Amino acid sequence: xxxxxxxxxxxxxxxxxxxxxxxxxxxxxxxxxxxxxxxxxxxxxxxxxxxxxxxxxxxxxxxxxxxxxxxxxxxxxxxxxxxxxxxxxxxxxxxxxxxxxxxxxxxxxxxxxxxxxxxxxxxxxxxxxxxxxxxxxxxxxxxxxxxxxxxxxxxxxxxxxxxxxxxxxxxxxxxxxxxxxxxxxxxxxxxxxxxxxxxxxxxxxxxxxxxxxxxxxxxxxxxxxxxxxxxxxxxxxxxxxxxxxxxxxxxxxxxxxxxxxxxxxxxxxxxxxxxxxxxxxxxxxxxxxxxxxxxxxxxxxxxxxxxxxxxxxxxxxxxxxxxxxxxxxxxxxxxxxxxxxxxxxxxxxxxxxxxxxxxxxxxxxxxxxxxxxxxxxxxxxxxxxxxxxxxxxxxxxxxxxxxxxxxxxxxxxxxxxxxxxxxxxxxxxxxxxxxxxxxxxxxxxxxxxxxxxxxxxxxxxxxxxxxxxxxxxxxxxxxxxxxxxxxxxxxxxxxxxxxxxxxxxxxxxxxxxxxxxxxxxxxxxxxxxxxxxxxxxxxxxxxxxxxxxxxxxxxxxxxxxxxxxxxxxxxxx
Amino acid sequence: xxxxxxxxxxxxxxxxxxxxxxxxxxxxxxxxxxxxxxxxxxxxxxxxxxxxxxxxxxxxxxxxxxxxxxxxxxxxxxxxxxxxxxxxxxxxxxxxxxxxxxxxxxxxxxxxxxxxxxxxxxxxxxxxxxxxxxxxxxxxx
Numbered sequence: 001x002x003x004x005x006x007x008x009x010x011x012x013x014x015x016x017x018x019x020x021x022x023x024x025x026x027x028x029x030x031x032x033x034x035x036x037x038x039x040x041x042x043x044x045x046x047x048x049x050x051x052x053x054x055x056x057x058x059x060x061x062x063x064x065x066x067x068x069x070x071x072x073x074x075x076x077x078x079x080x081x082x083x084x085x086x087x088x089x090x091x092x093x094x095x096x097x098x099x100x101x102x103x104x105x106x107x108x109x110x111x112x113x114x115x116x117x118x119x120x121x122x123x124x125x126x127x128x129x130x131x132x133x134x135x136x137x138x139x140x141x142x143x144x145x146x147x148x149x150x151x152x153x154x155x156x157x158x159x160x161x162x163x164x165x166x167x168x169x170x171x172x173x174x175x176x177x178x179x180x181x182x183x184x185x186x187x188x189x190x191x192x193x194x195x196x197x198x199x200x201x202x203x204x205x206x207x208x209x210x211x212x213x214x215x216x217x218x219x220x221x222x223x224x225x226x227x228x229x230x231x232x233x234x235x236x237x238x239x240x241x242x243x244x245x246x247x248x249x250x251x252x253x254x255x256x257x258x259x260x261x262x263x264x265x266x267x268x269x270x271x272x273x274x275x276x277x278x279x280x281x282x283x284x285x286x287x288x289x290x291x292x293x294x295x296x297x298x299x300x301x302x303x304x305x306x307x308x309x310x311x312x313x314x315x316x317x318x319x320x321x322x323x324x325x326x327x328x329x330x331x332x333x334x335x336x337x338x339x340x341x342x343x344x345x346x347x348x349x350x351x352x353x354x355x356x357x358x359x360x361x362x363x364x365x366x367x368x369x370x371x372x373x374x375x376x377x378x379x380x381x382x383x384x385x386x387x388x389x390x391x392x393x394x395x396x397x398x399x400x401x402x403x404x405x406x407x408x409x410x411x412x413x414x415x416x417x418x419x420x421x422x423x424x425x426x427x428x429x430x431x432x433x434x435x436x437x438x439x440x441x442x443x444x445x446x447x448x449x450x451x452x453x454x455x456x457x458x459x460x461x462x463x464x465x466x467x468x469x470x471x472x473x474x475x476x477x478x479x480x481x482x483x484x485x486x487x488x489x490x491x492x493x494x495x496x497x498x499x500x501x502x503x504x505x506x507x508x509x510x511x512x513x514x515x516x517x518x519x520x521x522x523x524x525x526x527x528x529x530x531x532x533x534x535x536x537x538x539x540x541x542x543x544x545x546x547x548x549x550x551x552x553x554x555x556x557x558x559x560x561x562x563x564x565x566x567x568x569x570x571x572x573x
Numbered sequence: 574x575x576x577x578x579x580x581x582x583x584x585x586x587x588x589x590x591x592x593x594x595x596x597x598x599x600x601x602x603x604x605x606x607x608x609x610x611x612x613x614x615x616x617x618x619x620x621x622x623x624x625x626x627x628x629x630x631x632x633x634x635x636x637x638x639x640x641x642x643x644x645x646x647x648x649x650x651x652x653x654x655x656x657x658x659x660x661x662x663x664x665x666x667x668x669x670x671x672x673x674x675x676x677x678x679x680x681x682x683x684x685x686x687x688x689x690x691x692x693x694x695x696x697x698x699x700x701x702x703x704x705x706x707x708x709x710x711x712x713x714x
Contacts, residue, residue: 369668373693377594393587396586526639
């Protein structure tokens with residue numbers, strides 16, 4: 001009866017230990033999965049190009065104290081990147097990259113499929129083919145790495161230190177506890193010489209089954225069992241990695257698949273003496289140990305959660321940096337926009353100055369050279385009669401120069417004014433009515449019909465003086481270039497286009513051949529209609545006034561059909 | 574040489590007057606005819622395609638003119654050239670030394686040269702004495 005109780009307590013303890021192992025393995029799986037999803041690129045697998053990984057991965061691994069090594073191994077089995085944790089905990093990038101093509105874990109993992117994760121048997125660390133001293137028990141976790149296109153780049157190999165977890169299993173162990181691998185090799189044994197004997201050269205390599213052949217069959221029968229043999233009590237529990245880890249969400253939901261051969265045996269041996277002599281007192285202590293094991297599991301889940309927390313913090317930091325970058329990029333964008341606006345303003349100013357240059361060069365130079373030519377002719381004139389004949393010519397030239405200078409002054413004033421121009425909200429309808437009043441006699445006499453439609457918008461922010469001048473010029477043009485062969489109609493209307501206010505002045509006049517004059521229609525002193533007295537200043541002024549306040553004007557026209565001027569205002573408001 | 578015939582196509586009346594005087598001073602035998610824009614010049618050529626005696630040896634062509642400017646005149650002239658029964662040399666006149674205008678002018682095979690205003694009496698004399706110019710003519714270098 002008491003034995004039964006003892007067995008059940010011991011069973012509980014073993015299953016707690018088993019749970020402990022599983023809980024310790026879970027973070028390994030999660031870590032491997034994390035690196036598997038980490039977007040490594042082809043260049044990360046080139047030792048010449050992957051120095052930048054140090055910052056990214058190194059910082060991360062400092063917090064992962066179960067990592068003994070972190071390696072990337074390429075498809076040919078050569079290490080391409082390697083971080084070691086030194087005994088003092090420092091993470092160091094190793095420059096001596098080794099060829100692991102012949103190692104069992106490399107060979108076991110070359111065939112890993114995209115979603116598979118591999119866990120090696122519990123092993124002792126080797127460097128360059130020699131066991132590392134003191135022995136460093138560890139489990140290698142391996143995951144294959146694919147690039148975004150699905151091409152395999154290599155594998156990530158993490159050596160998870162098993163020291164802590166072996167210590168935990170050995171702790172408070174009044175009865176002999178053994179951990180065996182699937183072949184019966186000792187991983188934990190009261191007699192530490194037997195531990196890992198199968199891996200250590202020149203040691204007495206004997207398996208549990210060789211030592212206790214009589215137990216072998218019975219122990220293998222069931223997952224959990226107990227048996228008495230020669231007065232000793234044996235209690236065992238199996239741990240099949242594949243089966244136990246299959247319960248983790250990652251594998252349960254088929255995000256990944258685990259590849260491992262590990263099947264461990266947790267075994268307790270209570271020999272007859274202890275069994276009889278100390279049974280009663282031990283029951284209590286076993287109970288305590290169970291409590292302790294539960295506490296340990298609790299601690300470990302907390303640790304795991306903590307590693308999750310640090311990952312989350314890492315992600316949060318990344319997110320923060322991302323947000324900062326985003327706000328900087330919007331800032332840059334808005335600066336770009338204002339630069340672009342400034343540039344178009346400068347381009348406009350440049351074009352205006354070029355225009356000014358051209359006017360001076362072409363329009364001023366001609367009359368001034370004429371003056372000098374006339375003056376020299378005047379000097380050479382033989383008599384007063386001849387000299388007198390030059391005076392009307394001279395007068396004509398000086399008049400032309402005066403007109404030009406006046407016009408240029410208007411132009412220059414517009415160019416210089418644009419900062420001081422008084423911008424105000426202008427009600428369009430009264431402004432147009434006033435302008436039409438100037439031409440009321442002509443409009444009546446010639447029975448020109450003026451139609452308006454201001455339903456789209458009625459007010460615009462602009463310089464009143466400029467807008468009045470613009471509209472006056474356009475109406476005057478429409479009247480001047482009307483087609484006498486049909487009833488003239490001028491149609492003034494407002495619209496919205498791309499969120500901008502547009503004012504359209506349309507006539508059914510003689511029109512102008514824009515294929516021929518397109519570029520010149522807004523230029524100074526350009527005239528296109530023989531017999532119709534235009535000075536060639538109107539549309540030049542219109543364009544200059546509009547552009548100086550960021551509005552622009554376009555024209556469409558067909559000979560014999562009419563002309564449409566379209567003014568687009570800047571969306572200031 | 575002195576029985577050359579000139580066309581001046583230029584809207585500047587004063588320049589017309591000055592040229593008339595200048596040429597009269599060089600030689601009263603030199604004929605000069607005036608057109609105040611390109612269109613008027615082209616219209617005259619169209620009406621006198623076969624009448625070689627009415628056609629000039631030299632056309633002085635202003636760039637900036639209303640209704641039809643110098644460039645347009647050259648375009649129109651190009652389409653008439655095969656029908657014109659006389660070898661005409663056209664010199665572009667401009668008041669500016671604008672390099673763009675000069676480059677553009679050199680591209681046009683119908684042009685024989687380029688004259689920058691103001692053109693002095695010596696300038697006209699020089700042109701006449703070199704006429705017909707085989708190479709691209711330019712009165713200022």
